[in-house]
Amino acid sequence: MSDDHCPTPKMHPKHLCKLKKLGQAEELRARNNTPTVTCDKCGARGNQPEDVCRPQSGR
Known part of the structure; x- marks a missing residue:
């Protein structure tokens, strides 16, 4: 995912x-x-919502 497709580019x-x-x-x-969260865009799993571009918990 490129930075320009991330909803939180910073x-x-x-x-x-x-x-x-x-x-x-x-x-x-x-x-x-x-x-605890999965990125809705790429499927990456992270500890915190801040670790992924589009967090979706419970996946």
């Missing part, structure tokens, strides 16, 4: 899809070790 550098693209494995593990 937060996008810390979203899981961006971290994965940049190869930041350690940061990825820290942000999805106990996932």
